[in-house]
Amino acid sequence: MTQPTELPRWMDVALLPAVNLAIALLVAGGVVMLVGFEPGQVLALLVKGAFGSRSGLSYTLYYATTFVFTGLAVAVAFHGGLFNIGGEGQAMMGGLGAGLVALALGPHLPAWLVLPLVVLGAALAGMVWGAIPGALQAWRGSHTVITTIMFNFIAAALLSYLLVNPLREPGNMSPETALFADSARVPRVHEALAWLGIEWPSSPLNLSVLLAAAAVLCTWLALWKTRGGYALRAVGFAPDAAQYAGIRPRWLILASMAASGALAGLVGVNEIAGVHGRVLFDFVAGAGFAGIAVSLIGRNHPLGIVLAALLFGALYQGGSEISFEVPGFSRDTVFMLQGLIVLFSGAMAQVAAPALLRLWRAAGGGRSTQAKAGP
Amino acid sequence: MATAPAVAMRHIEKRFGAVHANRDVALTVAAGTVHGIVGENGAGKSTLMSILYGFYEADSGQIDIEGKPAFIKGSAQAIALGIGMVHQHFMLVDTLSALDNVMLGAEPGWRLTPARAKVRQQLQALMQSTGLQVRLDALVQDLPVGERQRLEILKALYRGARILILDEPTAVLTPQETEQLFVTLRGLRERGTTILLITHKLKEIMALCDFVTVMRAGQVVLDTAIAETSLDGLAQAMVGRRVNLGREPDGRQGPQPGRLLMSASGLWATDSLGVPRLQDVSLALRAGEIVGIAGVSGNGQSELLDVLSGLLAPDRGELQVGDRRFTPTQWLTPDQARALRVAHVPEDRHRRGLVLPFGAWESAVLGYQDRPRYNIRGWMRQAHMHQDTADMMARYDVRPRNPALRSSKFSGGNQQKLVLAREAAPLPQVLLVGQPTRGVDIGAIEFIHGRLRAMRDAGGAILLVSSELDEILALADRVVVMNAGRVAGELAIEACSEQALGRLMGGAQ
Numbered sequence: 064m065t066q067p068t069e070l071p072r073w074m075d076v077a078l079l080p081a082v083n084l085a086i087a088l089l090v091a092g093g094v095v096m097l098v099g100f101e102p103g104q105v106l107a108l109l110v111k112g113a114f115g116s117r118s119g120l121s122y123t124l125y126y127a128t129t130f131v132f133t134g135l136a137v138a139v140a141f142h143g144g145l146f147n148i149g150g151e152g153q154a155m156m157g158g159l160g161a162g163l164v165a166l167a168l169g170p171h172l173p174a175w176l177v178l179p180l181v182v183l184g185a186a187l188a189g190m191v192w193g194a195i196p197g198a199l200q201a202w203r204g205s206h207t208v209i210t211t212i213m214f215n216f217i218a219a220a221l222l223s224y225l226l227v228n229p230l231r232e233p234g235n236m237s238p239e240t241a242l243f244a245d246s247a248r249v250p251r252v253h254e255a256l257a258w259l260g261i262e263w264p265s266s267p268l269n270l271s272v273l274l275a276a277a278a279v280l281c282t283w284l285a286l287w288k289t290r291g292g293y294a295l296r297a298v299g300f301a302p303d304a305a306q307y308a309g310i311r312p313r314w315l316i317l318a319s320m321a322a323s324g325a326l327a328g329l330v331g332v333n334e335i336a337g338v339h340g341r342v343l344f345d346f347v348a349g350a351g352f353a354g355i356a357v358s359l360i361g362r363n364h365p366l367g368i369v370l371a372a373l374l375f376g377a378l379y380q381g382g383s384e385i386s387f388e389v390p391g392f393s394r395d396t397v398f399m400l401q402g403l404i405v406l407f408s409g410a411m412a413q414v415a416a417p418a419l420l421r422l423w424r425a426a427g428g429g430r431s432t433q434a435k436a437g438p
Numbered sequence: 439m440a441t442a443p444a445v446a447m448r449h450i451e452k453r454f455g456a457v458h459a460n461r462d463v464a465l466t467v468a469a470g471t472v473h474g475i476v477g478e479n480g481a482g483k484s485t486l487m488s489i490l491y492g493f494y495e496a497d498s499g500q501i502d503i504e505g506k507p508a509f510i511k512g513s514a515q516a517i518a519l520g521i522g523m524v525h526q527h528f529m530l531v532d533t534l535s536a537l538d539n540v541m542l543g544a545e546p547g548w549r550l551t552p553a554r555a556k557v558r559q560q561l562q563a564l565m566q567s568t569g570l571q572v573r574l575d576a577l578v579q580d581l582p583v584g585e586r587q588r589l590e591i592l593k594a595l596y597r598g599a600r601i602l603i604l605d606e607p608t609a610v611l612t613p614q615e616t617e618q619l620f621v622t623l624r625g626l627r628e629r630g631t632t633i634l635l636i637t638h639k640l641k642e643i644m645a646l647c648d649f650v651t652v653m654r655a656g657q658v659v660l661d662t663a664i665a666e667t668s669l670d671g672l673a674q675a676m677v678g679r680r681v682n683l684g685r686e687p688d689g690r691q692g693p694q695p696g697r698l699l700m701s702a703s704g705l706w707a708t709d710s711l712g713v714p715r716l717q718d719v720s721l722a723l724r725a726g727e728i729v730g731i732a733g734v735s736g737n738g739q740s741e742l743l744d745v746l747s748g749l750l751a752p753d754r755g756e757l758q759v760g761d762r763r764f765t766p767t768q769w770l771t772p773d774q775a776r777a778l779r780v781a782h783v784p785e786d787r788h789r790r791g792l793v794l795p796f797g798a799w800e801s802a803v804l805g806y807q808d809r810p811r812y813n814i815r816g817w818m819r820q821a822h823m824h825q826d827t828a829d830m831m832a833r834y835d836v837r838p839r840n841p842a843l844r845s846s847k848f849s850g851g852n853q854q855k856l857v858l859a860r861e862a863a864p865l866p867q868v869l870l871v872g873q874p875t876r877g878v879d880i881g882a883i884e885f886i887h888g889r890l891r892a893m894r895d896a897g898g899a900i901l902l903v904s905s906e907l908d909e910i911l912a913l914a915d916r917v918v919v920m921n922a923g924r925v926a927g928e929l930a931i932e933a934c935s936e937q938a939l940g941r942l943m944g945g946a947q
Binding site for chain 2: 288289290291293294296297300301303304305306307308309310
């Protein structure tokens with residue numbers, strides 16, 4: 064039996080994650096030192112690379128956009144008591160859906176008509192890929208952990224078949240489709256700002272970032288303000304209580320997996336319609352799995368997911384910046400830092416809690432909890 | 439005193455967050471006595487015993503065991519010091535034999551066959567001298583509850599316990615089994631074993647103990663020899679005021695029994711493992727009566743509640759609610775039950791009655807979330823939810839009166855009051871209640887009983903499932919006794935005595 068530790072809310076929400084991040088950075092700093100670099104300098108470069116310039120910031124936001132989608136996907140399923148680790152495959156299918164719509168309609172329709180359909184195509188394709196494991200779970204009891212991970216392989220196989228055979232651009236040796244028509248490409252932020260007369264450095268950041276913001280808001284509203292969200296959280300927290308309340312979990316499980324898949328599918332809008340402009344194979348690049356970490360660190364809350372996605376985006380962008388600036392510094396060190404952050408902020412998130420509590424008590428906290436309820 | 443006390447705890451302090459579970463607690467237990475520790479839920483008695491058994495570490499304070507200072511940092515150390523504990527929920531492996539359960543973790547040597555022979559020999563001697571009879575080769579899952587408990591005691595003694603802590607040992611026993619346990623415990627006391635008995639049943643304290651310590655709000659409020667106190671004195675010390683848990687004068691008006699509101703006939707049900715749980719159970723509920731279902735836990739009462747509330751479809755049988763008839767293929771659903779004004783206070787409020795991580799305002803509409811008052815085109819109407827929760831909290835005296843607080847942060851009694859308030863709010867005709875006061879403090883029990891009586895007096899039909907005979911005797915108008923999934927008998931309240939009920943509960947026809 065472990066001793067229950069209950070931190071005051073402000074410590075739980077703000078201080079503990081900060082401490083966890085600091086521990087991860089400290090350990091990573093130790094490793095960086097062992098490898099023979101200056102940790103202070105590396106950290107400064109990382110922060111500068113991610114946030115120090117308008118261009119760096121744009122890249123950070125571009126990476127974060129993808130992580131927001133996959134993070135939300137994990138969170139929506141998690142609130143229903145489901146573990147969706149199929150974000151990778153759902154995102155691939157999203158890219159495929161976006162690509163098919165773009166290739167079919169792009170040459171014939173104007174952008175204001177095509178782009179919403181591209182978004183819809185991405186969401187629908189991802190939705191189907193999430194809904195099938197959802198239905199298998201709801202009606203057949205097949206565990207989503209197993210089915211979603213298997214669906215990742217099916218998605219990868221399907222995508223590679225399609226890219227090698229029917230969808231490959233004639234004459235192209237790489238497994239990729241033809242470039243989309245301009246009307247089927249999501250405008251880059253620097254282009255959009257240029258229309259408004261604002262100069263902004265060129266980057267892959269595109270208007271999908273607004274879609275991500277809308278997804279954050281909608282997820283929050285759906286989970287905490289609607290009857291469906293109420294029922295879903297009841298099923299996730301306490302299936303017996305949900306049954307007692309007359310909630311039928313099957314359709315909810317299906318709906319949450321479908322929504323989860325749709326959110327992951329939106330990665331296709333950012334990467335395929337926003338950046339590459341064609342369907343290719345490796346565009347998800349582990350973002351689906353990173354979404355699990357993002358959601359975990361963000362405590363499955365949309366706002367936390369935004370912060371965690373920014374952190375991951377900053378690591379991606381800052382990391383590539385360091386490998387440019389510091390000779391001999393490989394990107395793998397940044398992956399290690401990422402791993403440490405997942406370890407300390409996700410898997411071991413509560414490890415520092417008892418020590419913090421003790422420190423706080425020693426400093427005289429807690430005796431006046433009633434007086435200061437915390438922000 | 440000639441010999442040192444078996445246990446001496448001094449200045450024990452323990453906090454959990456804002457909760458001060460033990461404040462400056464002192465407990466002295468003379469060797470070779472039975473010492474009762476009573477208190478309401480949350481009074482700190484379980485925390486104190488957990489500190490003694492090494493589950494928790496005290497923030498400060500000293501513990502002496504048999505005169506020597508002890509620093510107990512884990513239950514292994516507690517066992518080494520001669521302390522044994524029998525938990526309310528037994529710590530046994532169902533699929534192992536009784537013998538293997540005793541041996542588990544205390545095997546003499548690494549080869550099992552000679553170890554078994556050795557343990558068997560020692561246990562047989564132990565059983566001889568203590569009178570604790572257990573079939574050593576039977577699987578634990580096949581043993582009746584009373585025998586499992588004897589096995590737990592035997593296990594503790596085998597590990598050399600000289601100080602035995604029993605946590606609510608009679609919660610799962612029939613009156614006859616309880617009597618048998620008391621004979622055993624008195625025998626152990628004769629042999630010099632010191633016994634610490636945690637309970638909220640004051641009668642048992644009076645019947646068995648030599649000394650008693652009463653705790654309230656984390657502090658010791660009374661520490662006395664049994665000869666110098668009384669049942670009323672203990673109850674008053676425990677709650678801090680006079681309480682009345684007996685039968686109240688009848689406040690009903692109108693003809694009795696009233697209109698038939700719900701009737702079930704020939705219910706048969708099996709659980710997921712194919713074990714029959716209900717066998718040919720028939721039952722009728724009329725307006726203005728409380729029907730008590732008595733029985734040792736696990737004799738079909740829970741399944742009966744599930745079937746009547748629409749959570750479980752029976753294999754056979756029929757149910758009539760008002761003028762609606764239900765058969766197993768088209769059984770009542772929980773929504774239909776609510777629409778037919780059948781409300782249900784479930785036995786397990788943590789798993790069913792509430793969603794613990796939900797705010798009280800969210801748990802307070804559980805089951806009623808589809809009503810137009812609580813949502814409009816799929817959007818929750820949170821202002822109404824908050825307002826109604828605040829009303830429920832005021833009417834049922836739920837504390838703290840904060841609708842935004844998480845359901846898990848309320849004490850057991852307040853959680854139960856919230857569930858009851860929710861189920862009573864739509865003025866149901868039939869109220870199915872499971873263990874309404876399990877894990878609830880005396881003050882709240884008095885309050886909940888009062889509300890149930892008031893609902894009955896207003897013409898409601900109440901089905902009360904409780905494993906507390908005192909509760910059934912205090913509330914019910916007629917008592918149905920269940921044993922092994924069958925109705926073992928039905929008694930009018932005037933004909934009920936603990937002995938008569940106990941015989942039926944034990945399976946005598």
